[in-house]
Amino acid sequence: MTTGPLSKSMPLTTKLSHTAVFWIGFCVVMAVLIVAPLVLPEYWRRFLTEILIWGLLAMSSDILIGYTGMVSFGHSAFFGLGMYGAAAALLIVSPPNLWLAILFGLGGAAGAALFVAYFSTRLRDIYFAITTLIFSQIFYVIIFTWTEVTGGENGLIFSRPHFTIPFLYDTRFSTATLHWFVLAVVAGSYVLLRRIMQSPFGMVLQSIRENEARTRAIGYPVERYKIVAVMLSGLFAGLAGVLYAVQNQFAAAEFVFFTTSGDTVIFNVMGGIGTLVGPIVGAGFFQLIRELLSRIFGDQFPYLIPLGVIFIVMIIFLPQGLLGFARRWLNR
Amino acid sequence: MSGEAVNDVRSPANGRTAASVPVLKTELLTVRFGGLAALSKVNFEVKRDEVCAIIGPNGAGKSTFFNCLTGVLKPTSGRILFDGEDITGLPSNTISQKGIARSYQITNIMPNASALENVRIAAQSRRHAWNMISHHSAFPNINERAEAALRSVGLLDKADQLAANLSHGEQRNLEIGIALATEPTLLCLDEPTAGMSTAETHDTLQLVRRIAKNLTILIVEHDMQVVMELCHRITVLHYGEILADGTPEEIQRNSKVQEVYLKT
Numbered sequence: 001m002t003t004g005p006l007s008k009s010m011p012l013t014t015k016l017s018h019t020a021v022f023w024i025g026f027c028v029v030m031a032v033l034i035v036a037p038l039v040l041p042e043y044w045r046r047f048l049t050e051i052l053i054w055g056l057l058a059m060s061s062d063i064l065i066g067y068t069g070m071v072s073f074g075h076s077a078f079f080g081l082g083m084y085g086a087a088a089a090l091l092i093v094s095p096p097n098l099w100l101a102i103l104f105g106l107g108g109a110a111g112a113a114l115f116v117a118y119f120s121t122r123l124r125d126i127y128f129a130i131t132t133l134i135f136s137q138i139f140y141v142i143i144f145t146w147t148e149v150t151g152g153e154n155g156l157i158f159s160r161p162h163f164t165i166p167f168l169y170d171t172r173f174s175t176a177t178l179h180w181f182v183l184a185v186v187a188g189s190y191v192l193l194r195r196i197m198q199s200p201f202g203m204v205l206q207s208i209r210e211n212e213a214r215t216r217a218i219g220y221p222v223e224r225y226k227i228v229a230v231m232l233s234g235l236f237a238g239l240a241g242v243l244y245a246v247q248n249q250f251a252a253a254e255f256v257f258f259t260t261s262g263d264t265v266i267f268n269v270m271g272g273i274g275t276l277v278g279p280i281v282g283a284g285f286f287q288l289i290r291e292l293l294s295r296i297f298g299d300q301f302p303y304l305i306p307l308g309v310i311f312i313v314m315i316i317f318l319p320q321g322l323l324g325f326a327r328r329w330l331n332r
Numbered sequence: 333m334s335g336e337a338v339n340d341v342r343s344p345a346n347g348r349t350a351a352s353v354p355v356l357k358t359e360l361l362t363v364r365f366g367g368l369a370a371l372s373k374v375n376f377e378v379k380r381d382e383v384c385a386i387i388g389p390n391g392a393g394k395s396t397f398f399n400c401l402t403g404v405l406k407p408t409s410g411r412i413l414f415d416g417e418d419i420t421g422l423p424s425n426t427i428s429q430k431g432i433a434r435s436y437q438i439t440n441i442m443p444n445a446s447a448l449e450n451v452r453i454a455a456q457s458r459r460h461a462w463n464m465i466s467h468h469s470a471f472p473n474i475n476e477r478a479e480a481a482l483r484s485v486g487l488l489d490k491a492d493q494l495a496a497n498l499s500h501g502e503q504r505n506l507e508i509g510i511a512l513a514t515e516p517t518l519l520c521l522d523e524p525t526a527g528m529s530t531a532e533t534h535d536t537l538q539l540v541r542r543i544a545k546n547l548t549i550l551i552v553e554h555d556m557q558v559v560m561e562l563c564h565r566i567t568v569l570h571y572g573e574i575l576a577d578g579t580p581e582e583i584q585r586n587s588k589v590q591e592v593y594l595k596t
Contacts, residue, residue: 195464195465195467199468200462200463200464200468200471201463202464202468203449203452204456204461207442207453210442210443210444211441213440214436214442214510216424216428217402217404217424217425217428217434218433218457218510219428219429220425220457221423
């Protein structure tokens with residue numbers, strides 16, 4: 001692809017082997033995740049599916065945190081709107097339709113993302129973070145208080161849609177098939193997002209992270225790129241919300257509360273920002289430790305205290321996160 | 333503070349540029365920071381294919397002038413015309429797209445990207461910038477443009493090195509390479525030799541001379557010696573006003589300029 005002397009310093013063979021190694025690794029992880037529900041007991045099957053969903057949410061926010069350099073505390077809003085959008089589709093249309101739920105969820109998240117993006121991308125750094133946090137809290141308050149529509153405190157309960165391919169196929173989700181469906185969505189999202197982050201557009205986002213003023217000076221309308229980045233991020237966060245709604249058959253206001261956004265940021269930092277897979281690993285790590293702590297010490301145990309200590313230790317000794325060391329390699 | 337602004341000898345024609353269409357023109361350009369006039373009523377012109385310099389002691393308003401041209405600052409009053417088009421107050425990305433590129437006095441690159449990535453992102457700003465599907469290295473025209481920019485600043489053999497690992501002089505040249513990769517018609521260099529050793533300064537001046545063959549260049553410089561042999565025309569700024577304007581020889585002979593430079 002490259003011409004001239006550059007192809008000497010970057011021979012095709014190493015490029016190929018890098019790609020090969022990457023996809024072999026990808027296939028191995030996929031194989032493990034595909035086989036997992038066949039060997040895991042019911043509880044852990046659901047647990048793994050949930051990790052993937054949180055991972056998708058964390059991955060979506062990595063687009064902003066890791067690639068564009070904007071820390072968003074608004075992802076609970078996108079996640080929640082995805083969730084309530086799916087709920088709307090599943091409650092209104094009978095029989096509940098999976099694809100319609102996804103469509104509604106994405107629509108809800110896109111609306112919220114457009115609103116948040118339009119106002120908050122004018123600001124930078126901590127001001128951006130605070131603004132997104134405020135917007136997500138506005139959505140929380142609306143959802144929490146508008147009981148007639150959103151169920152308020154009690155949330156909404158609905159039945160799980162079938163997996164359908166129109167006119168061809170219709171089946172109930174089992175925990176295993178739901179896991180595979182979620183896995184397919186999350187893996188597909190990963191491949192797509194990785195490609196987008198390696199595209200010219202993705203390079204502009206990383207350029208904004210590295211040096212915003214210079215990016216503008218070489219001719220990029222930075223605000224427009226940021227708006228699209230927030231929209232993209234919000235869409236995938238909404239997708240995670242839809243999956244969560246389908247998995248758990250309820251939508252609750254507590255997920256729109258800003259602690260969800262906080263968890264998302266923590267997954268990112270633990271797993272390694274700017275890697276896309278890191279946040280999934282971070283989500284898994286976080287959930288596993290929480291699960292272990294409550295298994296050992298019981299449900300009432302204030303698990304956040306030891307988790308906080310672990311988090312601090314990680315920040316000190318592993319500031320790039322679990323996968324941060326592979327950052328350049330993963331993005332090549 | 334200092335005396336009245338005198339527009340000294342405006343040398344006619346400047347020799348080689350017969351067409352002499354001004355690429356850049358400022359009319360009564362004024363910038364005030366509170367009560368302080370960083371620039372007052374500056375009328376300035378750059379003709380096509382010319383190499384001009386703006387010199388002046390520290391605080392003369394040189395960088396302010398540059399910041400106005402490139403959209404970082406909005407002038408308080410006055411107009412900036414580029415190719416006859418009013419670009420006053422446009423954002424810097426629009427100005428870049430119109431064809432004015434700049435390098436910075438303080439090195440302003442992307443340290444965590446390779447030299448090639450630094451110029452490729454600049455080359456990419458003119459084409460395929462919104463493409464979300466293809467790999468960024470899959471565009472031969474962008475790669476060629478980026479390589480050409482690296483080659484012209486002599487950094488092609490360091491293409492894969494992280495910008496942070498380049499020497500100061502190389503980073504300064506990469507700075508120019510980034511500007512070149514945007515294919516400008518007017519290149520503004522803000523103290524391109526700042527902080528360089530004598531040898532590096534010499535190399536960079538050679539480099540500027542090389543790229544000046546097919547570009548209009550405007551240099552802001554603190555050190556008069558640097559621009560003497562390089563430029564067709566020199567403008568001296570002092571306390572935000574034009575003190576003198578002419579060929580290097582005229583400027584050297586000018587008594588007011590000598591006074592200002594001897595004082596500081």
